[in-house]
Amino acid sequence: MSETLTFEQVQETVHKEVLPNGLTVLVIPKQDFQKTLAVFTTNYGSIDNRFVPIGKTEPVHVPDGIAHFLEHKMFEDENGDVFQTFGEQGASANAFTSFTKTAYLFSSTQEVDKNITTLLDFVQHPYFTDESVEKEKGIIGQEIRMYDDNPDWQLFFHLLSSLYYHHPVKIDIAGTVESIQEITKEDLYTSYETFYHPGNMILCVAGNADPAHIIDLVKQNQEQKSFKEPEPVERIVEDEPAESVQRVTTVPMSVNTPKCMVGYKIPVPDKQGKPLLRHELSVEILLETLFGAGSDTYESLYREGLIDESFSSEFMLERSFSFTAIGGDTNDPDTLAERIMEAVEQAKSSGLNEDHIEVVRRKKIGSFLKQLNSPEFLANQYTEYAFFGLHLFDVIPLLEEITTEEIHALLPEMFQEHNRAVSRITKKQEQSS
Amino acid sequence: MLDEQKVDSHGLDVRIIPTEKYKTTTLVLQMKTTLQRKTTAARALLANVLQSATDTHRSRKAIRRYLDELYGASFHADVQRKGEYHVISVKMEIANENFIKNAPPLFQESVSFLQQVLEKPYLPEGSFDKQVINEEKRTLIQRIESIYDDKMRYANKRLIEHMCSEEPFSVHPYGEAEDVEHLTAQDVMDEYRRMLVADDMCLYIVGDVAADDVQKAVSVFSVSKNPEDSSYTPENKTVEPAEEKEIQETDDIQQGKLHLGYRTPVTFADEQFSAMQVMNGMFGGFPNSKLFINVREKESMAYYAASRYESQKGIVLVMAGIEPADYEKASAIIKQQMEDIRQGTFTDDDLEQTKTMLKNQLLETMDHPRGLIELYYQQRMAQHQRPFEDWLKQIGDVTREDVTACASRTVLDTTYFLRNEEDHT
Numbered sequence: 001m002s003e004t005l006t007f008e009q010v011q012e013t014v015h016k017e018v019l020p021n022g023l024t025v026l027v028i029p030k031q032d033f034q035k036t037l038a039v040f041t042t043n044y045g046s047i048d049n050r051f052v053p054i055g056k057t058e059p060v061h062v063p064d065g066i067a068h069f070l071e072h073k074m075f076e077d078e079n080g081d082v083f084q085t086f087g088e089q090g091a092s093a094n095a096f097t098s099f100t101k102t103a104y105l106f107s108s109t110q111e112v113d114k115n116i117t118t119l120l121d122f123v124q125h126p127y128f129t130d131e132s133v134e135k136e137k138g139i140i141g142q143e144i145r146m147y148d149d150n151p152d153w154q155l156f157f158h159l160l161s162s163l164y165y166h167h168p169v170k171i172d173i174a175g176t177v178e179s180i181q182e183i184t185k186e187d188l189y190t191s192y193e194t195f196y197h198p199g200n201m202i203l204c205v206a207g208n209a210d211p212a213h214i215i216d217l218v219k220q221n222q223e224q225k226s227f228k229e230p231e232p233v234e235r236i237v238e239d240e241p242a243e244s245v246q247r248v249t250t251v252p253m254s255v256n257t258p259k260c261m262v263g264y265k266i267p268v269p270d271k272q273g274k275p276l277l278r279h280e281l282s283v284e285i286l287l288e289t290l291f292g293a294g295s296d297t298y299e300s301l302y303r304e305g306l307i308d309e310s311f312s313s314e315f316m317l318e319r320s321f322s323f324t325a326i327g328g329d330t331n332d333p334d335t336l337a338e339r340i341m342e343a344v345e346q347a348k349s350s351g352l353n354e355d356h357i358e359v360v361r362r363k364k365i366g367s368f369l370k371q372l373n374s375p376e377f378l379a380n381q382y383t384e385y386a387f388f389g390l391h392l393f394d395v396i397p398l399l400e401e402i403t404t405e406e407i408h409a410l411l412p413e414m415f416q417e418h419n420r421a422v423s424r425i426t427k428k429q430e431q432s433s
Numbered sequence: 434m435l436d437e438q439k440v441d442s443h444g445l446d447v448r449i450i451p452t453e454k455y456k457t458t459t460l461v462l463q464m465k466t467t468l469q470r471k472t473t474a475a476r477a478l479l480a481n482v483l484q485s486a487t488d489t490h491r492s493r494k495a496i497r498r499y500l501d502e503l504y505g506a507s508f509h510a511d512v513q514r515k516g517e518y519h520v521i522s523v524k525m526e527i528a529n530e531n532f533i534k535n536a537p538p539l540f541q542e543s544v545s546f547l548q549q550v551l552e553k554p555y556l557p558e559g560s561f562d563k564q565v566i567n568e569e570k571r572t573l574i575q576r577i578e579s580i581y582d583d584k585m586r587y588a589n590k591r592l593i594e595h596m597c598s599e600e601p602f603s604v605h606p607y608g609e610a611e612d613v614e615h616l617t618a619q620d621v622m623d624e625y626r627r628m629l630v631a632d633d634m635c636l637y638i639v640g641d642v643a644a645d646d647v648q649k650a651v652s653v654f655s656v657s658k659n660p661e662d663s664s665y666t667p668e669n670k671t672v673e674p675a676e677e678k679e680i681q682e683t684d685d686i687q688q689g690k691l692h693l694g695y696r697t698p699v700t701f702a703d704e705q706f707s708a709m710q711v712m713n714g715m716f717g718g719f720p721n722s723k724l725f726i727n728v729r730e731k732e733s734m735a736y737y738a739a740s741r742y743e744s745q746k747g748i749v750l751v752m753a754g755i756e757p758a759d760y761e762k763a764s765a766i767i768k769q770q771m772e773d774i775r776q777g778t779f780t781d782d783d784l785e786q787t788k789t790m791l792k793n794q795l796l797e798t799m800d801h802p803r804g805l806i807e808l809y810y811q812q813r814m815a816q817h818q819r820p821f822e823d824w825l826k827q828i829g830d831v832t833r834e835d836v837t838a839c840a841s842r843t844v845l846d847t848t849y850f851l852r853n854e855e856d857h858t
């Protein structure tokens with residue numbers, strides 16, 4: 001089941017092997033790099049809060065923030081803190097939880113074999129006690145408090161809760177100080193057993209790496225462990241109406257500069273493989289053409305003092321949801337929201353400048369090359385795409401192929417009034433600093 | 434190990450670090466002078482103005498389109514405070530044309546563009562465009578005011594302002610909003626002219642480049658490195674904290690921001706520098722440090738509790754986000770950790786682990802083109818060469834006694850706490 005994929009144009013090679021227990025191993029060697037980065041990812045994130053536990057028949061609904069809580073608790077076992085072990089082996093370790101993924105990683109310039117073994121072993125060994133679960137609530141409570149005071153985070157999540165009625169993407173990844181109080185060690189084991197099966201996971205190693213040696217090492221490590229037969233995970237996702245919930249959300253905070261973000265909820269396209277990637281890249285070209293720093297809209301908004309360099313647009317396409325979000329810091333959130341919507345309507349009625357699309361295409365190609373310098377980008381992005389059955393390095397040929405007609409065709413479906421919502425952060429007090 | 438080479442150019446000091454490991458070429462032009470309030474705002478505005486219009490590309494949009502056409506070259510000018518220096522950095526990163534079908538010669542183009550930004554700005558009627566000046570003043574003021582919106586950055590800024598009130602270091606690199614407000618096109622022009630003749634300038638290039646090609650490309654520059662200025666070092670005398678200061682301020686926030694500032698006489702050029710790095714690493718530099726283990730893991734009081742060593746200035750900054758009610762307890766634990774290092778209350782394993790982590794961090798920094806440039810520039814600023822092999826060896830040679838000695842010379846100056854009004858007693 002071993003394959004080697006070479007991508008001539010970007011001079012990158014990927015070595016892939018799917019082990020008998022279902023684990024996918026990817027190695028992307030980078031010539032001359034000092035460090036080795038390994039990322040061990042499960043296809044499980046904050047939105048996976050309703051599912052049928054492995055070996056059971058009835059669905060459960062777990063407390064908000066559990067995937068993130070689990071990520072924190074994995075770092076501890078009978079012998080204490082795994083950061084200590086990585087430290088002894090000169091590695092710096094970390095982890096993160098997103099809407100759809102939980103990833104554990106380390107980077108090091110020495111003792112790579114030992115560190116890979118440590119990574120696999122700690123993620124594949126759950127150990128939770130009532131006491132340690134209780135203790136973690138204080139730490140995560142402070143993490144949530146930190147985000148409570150972060151206006152960009154609040155702007156984003158208020159936008160999502162104005163777009164979505166039911167979909168769990170609207171719930172903060174870490175949950176709330178209240179919701180995490182409900183979490184028990186039994187909840188953690190249930191979620192762990194269901195989503196941390198090797199068949200639901202990818203190990204990706206990028207940087208200074210010998211592919212054959214690493215694949216062999218992982219194989220031997222996995223052969224010593226036993227897992228249940230892989231079973232497809234049954235997730236329950238409630239039907240989400242096409243319309244957004246609410247037009248405008250306003251949250252006053254202790255800030256000097258207000259913020260505004262306009263979002264559009266978009267149906268997930270019924271596509272897979274390359275067509276799906278092509279769709280994603282087309283939307284990115286469209287957004288950059290409409291709102292990038294080289295666009296007419298950006299220039300006039302900047303000149304009028306409605307935006308600064310924090311202005312940006314993003315597109316998110318995931319397992320069961322998709323949306324765009326456009327905005328940033330502004331002294332006048334109302335006018336900025338109106339102008340963003342006007343720019344969209346203008347493009348819908350008079351179309352896009354084709355020469356500008358060509359410039360944006362070039363920009364996207366160059367930006368992609370830039371990102372290939374980073375083992376972090378390579379490992380994380382290759383993994384993201386691999387869960388969709390895609391290859392990261394198909395990006396450049398697709399960027400070259402996408403037609404301007406395809407991009408134009410996206411306009412009506414991407415931006416509809418009834419799918420739209422606006423989020424605003426306003427100044428809480430008149431006097432500050 | 435990724436050696437820096439000096440390129441023989443007419444005037445500008447050009448350093449290249451040739452390597453095939455990246456898909457891009459990175460260029461960073463550094464312009465350095467002493468940090469002082471009377472020029473900082475004008476320089477911060479100048480950095481914004483220079484990136485907004487050149488004589489050939491007369492608007493931000495025109496520049497952006499030109500760069501996008503060069504396969505999304507990234508380009509950004511900003512300002513930083515490095516010790517008692519103020520540095521304007523103009524950064525570019527451009528795709529290596531070998532990876533793109535039918536690409537034009539991108540490297541040559543990017544060097545010429547950088548030269549235009551620096552030497553051929555858009556100057557209608559002999560000075561900067563008033564509209565550009567006004568737009569960039571507004572943007573810069575908004576950026577200064579927005580520091581308040583990021584409470585960790587804001588607490589850090591307030592700590593430095595209280596702690597270093599008598600030193601140039603208290604000047605924020607963006608300047609003060611009121612100073613920016615009063616600037617005219619002429620003020621910016623004056624600062625621009627002064628910068629061209631007086632700043633210490635250096636251009637770094639990292640990528641798959643050859644010395645003779647670079648030499649040809651950079652011949653477009655007419656500025657020189659201004660050697661008369663480069664030997665000048667600002668006065669950074671060690672300030673002995675008279676007595677510990679404790680400052681509390683309030684804001685409408687959930688989490689309390691506890692920031693502590695320590696002073697150390699050990700800076701980059703000091704022979705005890707690596708020992709100081711190890712000391713800071715053990716204190717709060719890594720997830721196995723004393724702050725992380727004691728404030729976070731043992732007491733569950735914080736999500737983050739860490740320290741940072743500013744080696745150009747000689748200060749160690751601690752930051753932790755806590756429940757306001759835990760203020761006394763958290764401050765006491767943090768201070769105790771430093772005291773424990775002074776007393777040698779740590780194991781040989783702790784010491785070895787920190788050294789390993791530090792060496793790893795240094796090697797990993799060398800994987801980033803800009804990290805590599807930072808490592809070289811740090812040496813230039815301190816006027817002290819520390820080749821990587823020596824640096825790694827020095828870290829390895831640090832002893833228990835070196836660490837306790839460094840901790841003893843690291844003295845608490847100011848404790849700053851930003852908290853909500855409500856439960857303030």
